[in-house]
Amino acid sequence: MTTPLTWLQRNAGQAREELFDFLRIPSISARSEHKTDVTRASEWLATRLRAAGLTAGIFETKGHPVVLGEWRGAGPSKPTYLVYGHYDVQPVEPLELWSSPPFEPTVRDGRIYARGSVDDKGQLYLHVKALQAHLETHGHLPVNVIVLAEGEEEIGSENLSGFVAEHASRLACDGVIISDSAMFAPGLPSILFSLRGLAYLQVDVEGPKSDLHSGSYGGAVVNPATALARIIASLHDDARRVAVPGFYDQVVAWDDSVREQIRALPFSEEEFRAEAGSPALGGEAGYSTLERNWTRPTLEVNGLLSGYTGEGAKTVLPSRAMAKISCRLVPDQSPDEIAALVTEHVRRVAPPEVTVTVRSLHNGRPWRATLEGPLFEAGKRALERAFGKAPVLTGEGGSIPVVGDFQRILGAPVLLMGFGLPGENAHAPDEWMSVENFEKGMAAAAMLWEELVTRDS
Amino acid sequence: MTTPLTWLQRNAGQAREELFDFLRIPSISARSEHKTDVTRASEWLATRLRAAGLTAGIFETKGHPVVLGEWRGAGPSKPTYLVYGHYDVQPVEPLELWSSPPFEPTVRDGRIYARGSVDDKGQLYLHVKALQAHLETHGHLPVNVIVLAEGEEEIGSENLSGFVAEHASRLACDGVIISDSAMFAPGLPSILFSLRGLAYLQVDVEGPKSDLHSGSYGGAVVNPATALARIIASLHDDARRVAVPGFYDQVVAWDDSVREQIRALPFSEEEFRAEAGSPALGGEAGYSTLERNWTRPTLEVNGLLSGYTGEGAKTVLPSRAMAKISCRLVPDQSPDEIAALVTEHVRRVAPPEVTVTVRSLHNGRPWRATLEGPLFEAGKRALERAFGKAPVLTGEGGSIPVVGDFQRILGAPVLLMGFGLPGENAHAPDEWMSVENFEKGMAAAAMLWEELVTRDS
Numbered sequence: 009m010t011t012p013l014t015w016l017q018r019n020a021g022q023a024r025e026e027l028f029d030f031l032r033i034p035s036i037s038a039r040s041e042h043k044t045d046v047t048r049a050s051e052w053l054a055t056r057l058r059a060a061g062l063t064a065g066i067f068e069t070k071g072h073p074v075v076l077g078e079w080r081g082a083g084p085s086k087p088t089y090l091v092y093g094h095y096d097v098q099p100v101e102p103l104e105l106w107s108s109p110p111f112e113p114t115v116r117d118g119r120i121y122a123r124g125s126v127d128d129k130g131q132l133y134l135h136v137k138a139l140q141a142h143l144e145t146h147g148h149l150p151v152n153v154i155v156l157a158e159g160e161e162e163i164g165s166e167n168l169s170g171f172v173a174e175h176a177s178r179l180a181c182d183g184v185i186i187s188d189s190a191m192f193a194p195g196l197p198s199i200l201f202s203l204r205g206l207a208y209l210q211v212d213v214e215g216p217k218s219d220l221h222s223g224s225y226g227g228a229v230v231n232p233a234t235a236l237a238r239i240i241a242s243l244h245d246d247a248r249r250v251a252v253p254g255f256y257d258q259v260v261a262w263d264d265s266v267r268e269q270i271r272a273l274p275f276s277e278e279e280f281r282a283e284a285g286s287p288a289l290g291g292e293a294g295y296s297t298l299e300r301n302w303t304r305p306t307l308e309v310n311g312l313l314s315g316y317t318g319e320g321a322k323t324v325l326p327s328r329a330m331a332k333i334s335c336r337l338v339p340d341q342s343p344d345e346i347a348a349l350v351t352e353h354v355r356r357v358a359p360p361e362v363t364v365t366v367r368s369l370h371n372g373r374p375w376r377a378t379l380e381g382p383l384f385e386a387g388k389r390a391l392e393r394a395f396g397k398a399p400v401l402t403g404e405g406g407s408i409p410v411v412g413d414f415q416r417i418l419g420a421p422v423l424l425m426g427f428g429l430p431g432e433n434a435h436a437p438d439e440w441m442s443v444e445n446f447e448k449g450m451a452a453a454a455m456l457w458e459e460l461v462t463r464d465s
Numbered sequence: 466m467t468t469p470l471t472w473l474q475r476n477a478g479q480a481r482e483e484l485f486d487f488l489r490i491p492s493i494s495a496r497s498e499h500k501t502d503v504t505r506a507s508e509w510l511a512t513r514l515r516a517a518g519l520t521a522g523i524f525e526t527k528g529h530p531v532v533l534g535e536w537r538g539a540g541p542s543k544p545t546y547l548v549y550g551h552y553d554v555q556p557v558e559p560l561e562l563w564s565s566p567p568f569e570p571t572v573r574d575g576r577i578y579a580r581g582s583v584d585d586k587g588q589l590y591l592h593v594k595a596l597q598a599h600l601e602t603h604g605h606l607p608v609n610v611i612v613l614a615e616g617e618e619e620i621g622s623e624n625l626s627g628f629v630a631e632h633a634s635r636l637a638c639d640g641v642i643i644s645d646s647a648m649f650a651p652g653l654p655s656i657l658f659s660l661r662g663l664a665y666l667q668v669d670v671e672g673p674k675s676d677l678h679s680g681s682y683g684g685a686v687v688n689p690a691t692a693l694a695r696i697i698a699s700l701h702d703d704a705r706r707v708a709v710p711g712f713y714d715q716v717v718a719w720d721d722s723v724r725e726q727i728r729a730l731p732f733s734e735e736e737f738r739a740e741a742g743s744p745a746l747g748g749e750a751g752y753s754t755l756e757r758n759w760t761r762p763t764l765e766v767n768g769l770l771s772g773y774t775g776e777g778a779k780t781v782l783p784s785r786a787m788a789k790i791s792c793r794l795v796p797d798q799s800p801d802e803i804a805a806l807v808t809e810h811v812r813r814v815a816p817p818e819v820t821v822t823v824r825s826l827h828n829g830r831p832w833r834a835t836l837e838g839p840l841f842e843a844g845k846r847a848l849e850r851a852f853g854k855a856p857v858l859t860g861e862g863g864s865i866p867v868v869g870d871f872q873r874i875l876g877a878p879v880l881l882m883g884f885g886l887p888g889e890n891a892h893a894p895d896e897w898m899s900v901e902n903f904e905k906g907m908a909a910a911a912m913l914w915e916e917l918v919t920r921d922s
Contacts, residue, residue: 217742223863285674406680
């Protein structure tokens, strides 16, 4: 008897060929010269959703279109789940660092090398094939399914939350499934329990109206670069805690079981250090590296610019100095509130002889999973069946703002089960996805529908 | 009867025409495409020295040539004085900010506008004409005279001290006269009593081997930009004193008479602030603006660079951060010693999780005039005669390293009597020299020779 799993095994080669077609479309959302490629990728995806047995439509936005696939054959009495992914990809520069062309998918050492392989075309398409496996073998799915794929994830998902809000009743669902992250280690399936939020600011310090001669004015005019450095230095204390008053007020402590789970992960500080290429690790006192990275908020300088930065010596007293500063946030910190606290602190410590401007450039909310409920339980079982090992819970230091948006707008829990791997080069040259994870990912996605109905029935 | 002064008055128009020829040569020493122009300027000057009645030669160096004019007709029993100047000029960019082309000298509102007008062709050539005035009218000078003009002042005078050391016996003299500075105010002749020295350093902080994702690594890897800001913040205390241990140990206090003279100068803090275009002035506690600028050492940040500095938000944890830092020094601080102290301090405060490198880029000694002796007294009298007002003593926050070199290598006192004016745009578009100061400068230079012999006889 053909089951979704045997169907997937038999059609694995075909699935990979189709994925390769998807990967060959250079759908770089950031580049206007690739606009038609982005459109083409949306059309290709809609076609494949229809071939899988769903209905599919393309919805224009102010930017790139949203692809919406639907199968509602389970009927209104059954739950509905939404799979989210994105069909756009990152730019490919520097091209010379790719071992094979970014849009010519190549398998080497069990890895599919191509831009978008793991982020996110491969992880999106494995869900399409899992759905097809059910529809081809059983003719139906146990629940109603929506597939929502956007083309602007790599440029900030600017139109997505508007689209979700506008179509909230159509997108109403009992849970959201996203595969756009990585497993903690090879063979170790993972469910994300948190994402950090973001409050990104630019600080501009202005002193004299133009660069001055550091001899003729030095010592008598306050130097904006020195002032900026002193402002930045005031943002942390000696224990590397953020020293902005109120910064930690809304941080919710994790319960001990999460800290214990984190400690139980097979993690090597030395490997992490070597991967970062840093002389030594370091951060907020009292926390391990993974805790610092997943469960604690940060304040980082992302950029500095002032005065003369070329070769050699130029004796300039700079007119201005700029810093880009961003905070990674954890529940329940609010990006707006943190931006306001940092702004207030910077203004308070800035010397009166310079003019300081703080602008908010980008905000994103932190997110924390509900580690219970039917979707979470089904995900755990599906992953364990596919990988032969119970999934671990992992955090993520980065931000995926849409996750919080889904949870907030649709009021549905989100399950983040990703099939990437450490070192996958998601935004870098030689991006790859493991062939094994693409195939086990299809299997896990297919079993998820079974596990959901097992649970549901 | 024709005197040097009446000769200069009668030939003032001719002198200005000749200066205009000099100014038309774009002798930009920093630009290799102007190398032949620099050579042409050296030849033009040698020709004019011969026309004035001196012998003149051109000496090749590893860079641009040195022009040496000599008149030794006073004989070995008489003293010898050396006039130093430079015939090279600064680059002219940004060209669009010039009201008239930089190498087409134009008189507007009593000012000669041209690159090099005040820095230093005009101030060098007024000495040539003063010498010619004596030789044309008396046929001789009361002392032996050497004119030494270099073509590399604007690029650091790299070959000058070597030239002076190599020709030390030929250049042996009883005093050096330099006109390459400005008067404190219009109508107020000035003698410089000090120049600050320079110790210019570059600090490089290296963390991870490449830029990291600030989400995936932020909080767990020490940020080089933050580390650099904290290092810079440690360089001053809250009273804006330099906080590097030992920094002030070699600073010689000025006697009260100099502080009183500085306080007596017609100086408006508000005008200085407006000229700097700074929201407010500020500096080391306990000193006035002129004292901070002339008599106190400083430590300034000249440049900062790290991470992402373009538009918008990029969530990078920078791999490295760079600062250019320079100290202006006062007697008897040693540039080498100060560079070593700052380097030691930076290494001591740097966190162990980053690698910090400090490189010395440029050094220059501070200088202080001997405010007595025949040259100083003759200069005072000559300036008073030419301008009808006793000169004031002023300091200079900038550095002219060759001054210290002359004093050290030749063992001769240096007289700095400059004829520029505030706002002269020496290194900027619309550089100018006042016609009045060019003419009174020629007169003062001519009278200097008379005053020297009055004193000497």
